[in-house]
Amino acid sequence: MYMEEQTNQNNKTGSSKVGLAIVGIIVIAFIGIFAYQSQTMTQNTTTSPQSNPTTTSESTGTNVTTNDENPTQEGTYKDGKYTAVGNYTSPGGEEELGVTLTVASGVVTDAIVEVKATRPISKARQTDFAANYKTQVIGKNIDEIQLTKVSGSSLSPKGFNDAVTQIKAEAQS
Amino acid sequence: MKPFQCTFEAIGTVWVIDVFDALSRTDQEHIISQVHKRIEEYDLVYSRFRKESLVSTMARKEGEYTMPKDAKELFTLYRKLYDISEGAFTPLIGNVLHDTGYDAEYSLKPKEVIRPVPTWDATFDFRYPKLIMKKPAILDFGAAGKGHLVDQVGRVLELSGISSYCVDAGGDMLYKSLTKEPMRIGLEHPANPKQVIGVVTVENGSICGSAGNRRKWDQYNHILNPHTRTSPTDILSVWVLAKKTILADALATALYFTSADQLSEQFEFEYAMLYKDYSLRKSDTFPGEIFYK
Numbered sequence: 372m373y374m375e376e377q378t379n380q381n382n383k384t385g386s387s388k389v390g391l392a393i394v395g396i397i398v399i400a401f402i403g404i405f406a407y408q409s410q411t412m413t414q415n416t417t418t419s420p421q422s423n424p425t426t427t428s429e430s431t432g433t434n435v436t437t438n439d440e441n442p443t444q445e446g447t448y449k450d451g452k453y454t455a456v457g458n459y460t461s462p463g464g465e466e467e468l469g470v471t472l473t474v475a476s477g478v479v480t481d482a483i484v485e486v487k488a489t490r491p492i493s494k495a496r497q498t499d500f501a502a503n504y505k506t507q508v509i510g511k512n513i514d515e516i517q518l519t520k521v522s523g524s525s526l527s528p529k530g531f532n533d534a535v536t537q538i539k540a541e542a543q544s
Numbered sequence: 545m546k547p548f549q550c551t552f553e554a555i556g557t558v559w560v561i562d563v564f565d566a567l568s569r570t571d572q573e574h575i576i577s578q579v580h581k582r583i584e585e586y587d588l589v590y591s592r593f594r595k596e597s598l599v600s601t602m603a604r605k606e607g608e609y610t611m612p613k614d615a616k617e618l619f620t621l622y623r624k625l626y627d628i629s630e631g632a633f634t635p636l637i638g639n640v641l642h643d644t645g646y647d648a649e650y651s652l653k654p655k656e657v658i659r660p661v662p663t664w665d666a667t668f669d670f671r672y673p674k675l676i677m678k679k680p681a682i683l684d685f686g687a688a689g690k691g692h693l694v695d696q697v698g699r700v701l702e703l704s705g706i707s708s709y710c711v712d713a714g715g716d717m718l719y720k721s722l723t724k725e726p727m728r729i730g731l732e733h734p735a736n737p738k739q740v741i742g743v744v745t746v747e748n749g750s751i752c753g754s755a756g757n758r759r760k761w762d763q764y765n766h767i768l769n770p771h772t773r774t775s776p777t778d779i780l781s782v783w784v785l786a787k788k789t790i791l792a793d794a795l796a797t798a799l800y801f802t803s804a805d806q807l808s809e810q811f812e813f814e815y816a817m818l819y820k821d822y823s824l825r826k827s828d829t830f831p832g833e834i835f836y837k
Contacts, residue, residue, distance in 0.1 A: 506823065506824070506836045506837065507821065507822040507823055507824075507836065507837045508741040508742065508818065508822050508823070508824050508834055508835055508836055508837070509741065509822075509835050509836065509837045510733035510735075510736055510739030510740065510741050510835070511739060511740060511741075511835050512738060512739055513730060513738055513739060513740055516730065516740065516743060517728060518728050518729065518730040518740070518743065519727045519728050519729060520710070520712060520715075520717060520727065520728075520729045520730070521715065521729065521730040521731075521732050521737075521740060522715040522716070522717070522729050522730070522731060522732060522744075522751050522752070522753040522783060523715050523731070523732025523733075523734065523737065523753045523755055523781065
């Protein structure tokens with residue numbers, strides 16, 4: 372696995388580590404899906420245990436252990452785009468997967484998965500993964516974050532709320 | 545002489561006005577009464593929830609109407625978005641909202657037949673200050689009217705010499721700061737109002753949010769597609785930042801029906817859209833932080 376910094380030349384080591392750690396997580400996620408799929412495939416086709424997912428886990432291990440940092444640990448994420456290529460062993464042999472992460476104000480704001488596989492099956496799997504890979508948001512409690520205001524849907528009018536309450540009551544009676 | 549805050553209910557939502565300039569008590573009272581006056585004046589023209597309003601009269605009777613000065617900006621923006629969205633963004637959604645049950649009485653009971661949305665040109669003609677209703681129709685300015693009014697209230701404050709303030713109408717807000725003090729605004733989690741999915745920073749400008757989580761009834765919410773006469777379900781929330789609140793408000797609805805790329809060609813704004821699967825799409829320079837899994 373190698374790292375390449377696209378937009379940021381400073382603080383190379385620190386940023387790369389963070390990027391690497393995150394790429395590590397994504398690669399695990401991908402390998403996880405892959406391993407699961409190949410396992411399913413194995414079961415369905417009852418082939419010999421050559422395509423045992425432990426092969427892929429081993430490669431996952433290699434990817435992650437190159438980095439001693441805890442991937443979830445908070446770091447000084449320098450803004451920029453980070454690209455990394457992860458490799459793993461598919462049942463057919465070595466394959467690569469590209470990941471580009473955008474870091475802004477210390478958090479990952481975008482992630483793009485690039486299909487790099489050469490074998491048809493791996494290519495199909497990676498394409499599927501890239502298409503379905505989306506970073507999902509999570510909620511944080513308002514009292515944990517320093518905020519002045521909150522924006523969402525507008526608070527609904529009293530008349531509207533009263534009507535909803537009334538309809539619910541009617542539905543229950 | 546301290547900065548002051550004033551909270552009240554109007555046009556069906558909660559308003560919070562913060563003034564960061566030092567003002568005397570008398571000035572505060574005077575300004576707030578001016579604000580109330582402006583809101584009432586606006587409501588009497590544009591609210592379809594009030595029988596005595598101008599739009600309620602238009603819903604009963606065709607003919608020629610004289611519109612106030614502020615109509616120019618509102619109708620111009622509506623027409624522009626009407627054209628870009630191929631009729632999806634329209635004040636004529638009023639009839640549909642009414643038929644689905646979001647009527648002046650809040651019956652919330654959909655009628656058996658939801659009438660189709662008439663076209664703009666077949667229904668009315670606007671040439672400031674004249675509005676000609678070719679036939680009666682319920683005009684609904686819910687997609688931009690609140691933002692428009694927030695701007696008007698901002699103007700009232702500015703005409704009183706106030707330079708740093710925040711006008712917040714139920715989460716749609718205009719913030720001005722002479723010293724460019726950044727304001728941190730949370731993006732509400734559509735399924736949990738005690739949580740936010742990110743934070744944006746506003747220095748001078750507006751932010752508006754649109755989501756179907758509060759005003760919902762039957763199979764509808766207040767965002768309705770006039771072509772399908774259904775409420776969109778693939779988008780949970782939309783937030784838009786723009787210089788003017790009218791634009792931020794309008795685009796927060798327009799993005800449900802029109803692509804961001806198409807709108808970016810015509811308007812200057814930043815946006816974030818949250819989809820049903822909790823993935824998020826946002827503009828490249830969105831000034832905030834999103835919390836990812």
